[in-house]
Amino acid sequence: MIMEIILKNGDRVKVITENGNIVFDSKEPEFKRGDVVKSNSDDTFGIVDEVRGYADNDKRVILLCFYNKKNDYVKKCDDFCFDIDSMHLATEDEKQQLYDAMQAKGYKWNDKKLCIEKVSPRAKRGDWYLYIDYSYDECRWKAVSSIDFRRRLDDVRYKNNNYFIDDREACKYAHEFNRMLKERTLDNNK
Numbered sequence: 001m002i003m004e005i006i007l008k009n010g011d012r013v014k015v016i017t018e019n020g021n022i023v024f025d026s027k028e029p030e031f032k033r034g035d036v037v038k039s040n041s042d043d044t045f046g047i048v049d050e051v052r053g054y055a056d057n058d059k060r061v062i063l064l065c066f067y068n069k070k071n072d073y074v075k076k077c078d079d080f081c082f083d084i085d086s087m088h089l090a091t092e093d094e095k096q097q098l099y100d101a102m103q104a105k106g107y108k109w110n111d112k113k114l115c116i117e118k119v120s121p122r123a124k125r126g127d128w129y130l131y132i133d134y135s136y137d138e139c140r141w142k143a144v145s146s147i148d149f150r151r152r153l154d155d156v157r158y159k160n161n162n163y164f165i166d167d168r169e170a171c172k173y174a175h176e177f178n179r180m181l182k183e184r185t186l187d188n189n190k
Helices: 092-104 152-159 167-188
Strands: 002-006 012-018 021-024 036-039 044-053 059-068 073-083 087-089 107-110 115-118 128-135 140-147
Touching (some): 044 073, 059 115
Antiparallel strands (some): 036 044, 107 115
């Protein structure tokens, strides 16, 4: 008979009974891209990029990002690794701790694309934000303010990254857009 036991740390152990004896399956953990893992020794969490084998038959888990709860430190990376035996699959609560920490630092996990994405800040409902729009009176693109009522137009601007909280950032992008169009016009007149 084969049973699976889930330990307090989240590890899953297969238990096999053979001829009245209990045998623990001691295979190393199997991780795949996108799995959330936690260190067995401290409060370090990560999202698996891949598992690599090395010449000494040692396997390491390469992480896309990691979070150290003690230091409240989130880092997006591509080369941070742990020994495979020092990690276990995270519980749902542990996963949520990582996702919350990532969100607080401006990142989110896209489980469909299996990648980390930057999260743009969004104003609270009823608060002001800026977007880039064309001013026919001034014949240029400029930052314009609006109130986010979560209308379809507000959502479209946000989803298309034409949504700013910081007026300096909005003006910088409007200025850059005007510069690129002017440069393009000058190039076409040559």
